[in-house]
Amino acid sequence: MSEVRLFTTTTEVQANHILDLLSFEFGEEDYAIATTEVDEKNDIWQASVYLMLYEEDEIRARVARAIAEDYPDLAIEREIIPDIDWIAKSLEGLTPVRAGRFLVHGSHDRDKVRPHDLAIEIDAGQAFGTGHHGTTAGCLEMIDSVVRAKQPRNALDLGTGSGVLAIAVRKLVNVPVLATDIDPVAVRVARDNGRRNGVPAGIEWRTAPGFHSTAFAEYGPFDLIIANILARPLMKMAPQLVNHLAPGGSVILSGILASQRWKVIAAYNGAGLKHVRTLWRNGWVTIHLQ
Numbered sequence: 001m002s003e004v005r006l007f008t009t010t011t012e013v014q015a016n017h018i019l020d021l022l023s024f025e026f027g028e029e030d031y032a033i034a035t036t037e038v039d040e041k042n043d044i045w046q047a048s049v050y051l052m053l054y055e056e057d058e059i060r061a062r063v064a065r066a067i068a069e070d071y072p073d074l075a076i077e078r079e080i081i082p083d084i085d086w087i088a089k090s091l092e093g094l095t096p097v098r099a100g101r102f103l104v105h106g107s108h109d110r111d112k113v114r115p116h117d118l119a120i121e122i123d124a125g126q127a128f129g130t131g132h133h134g135t136t137a138g139c140l141e142m143i144d145s146v147v148r149a150k151q152p153r154n155a156l157d158l159g160t161g162s163g164v165l166a167i168a169v170r171k172l173v174n175v176p177v178l179a180t181d182i183d184p185v186a187v188r189v190a191r192d193n194g195r196r197n198g199v200p201a202g203i204e205w206r207t208a209p210g211f212h213s214t215a216f217a218e219y220g221p222f223d224l225i226i227a228n229i230l231a232r233p234l235m236k237m238a239p240q241l242v243n244h245l246a247p248g249g250s251v252i253l254s255g256i257l258a259s260q261r262w263k264v265i266a267a268y269n270g271a272g273l274k275h276v277r278t279l280w281r282n283g284w285v286t287i288h289l290q
């Protein structure tokens, strides 16, 4: 389903003021609101709200009302955010990808693996996650540094896709991992990839939308939760996700555009977590919280 960005183009001061007006209008509702610098030299900024296409008329009227008194002549522009075809994205480029100590490669590139690589073999297929996308690579790099700093006793990979992140955790530490996806095809592919990468045991693969499965109570709470989904569902599931986190545990989130970063951090601050570090890759961010 397509997303829309409604925005006004103005100065930094006015964009920040509009951000306040929009924050007041939309309050706790689940809309990402952001300011972005377009041209530093000429002080051109945009204040934006992100919504689904079907909501456009209603939200446009509310934005117009919210800014009418202070900015009666300011145009409300629009941009359709292209649907992200996750599988097509994961097929972009088939050369091996390095992230942290990991090398993610297809079966045709086995000879590219060096002795100290933590190699993960994933062929592009029916599930997202060959390592080429900035979100997957960001998660791999963050997993490497988080697990190196403190070994978890168990982990959850929510939205496992090809299984690449669950496999990465198992390549680093011999701890139980629960890997779930809303898509049963992805779960089947991920299970096969687990087998192919020599980690058939130790990862429990389950089909589950969000946290709707008894598996979470059975295997949780978790020391490490990784979720590479999208900003909106991640913000919505913040309280539930934090409920499944063991005290002192770490959360790694991705699928978040750089412009959505603060909104997601705010949602998780609200659920009791603190931001530790952000990694940027190709316009996407990966966030570590504790």
Ligand SMILES: C[S@@+](CC[C@H](N)C(=O)[O-])C[C@H]1O[C@@H](n2cnc3c(N)ncnc32)[C@H](O)[C@@H]1O
Pocket (backbone or CB within 6 Å): 086, 127, 128, 129, 130, 131, 135, 136, 139, 158, 159, 160, 161, 162, 163, 164, 165, 180, 181, 182, 183, 186, 208, 209, 210, 211, 228, 229, 233, 255
């Ligand atoms: C961006 S892909 C990430 C795949 C892999 N973890 C990676 O990092 O490359 C997102 C995955 O999350 C799954 N997903 C989306 N919404 C979900 C939800 N509410 N619950 C569980 N899985 C979900 C999708 O089916 C997809 O496989």
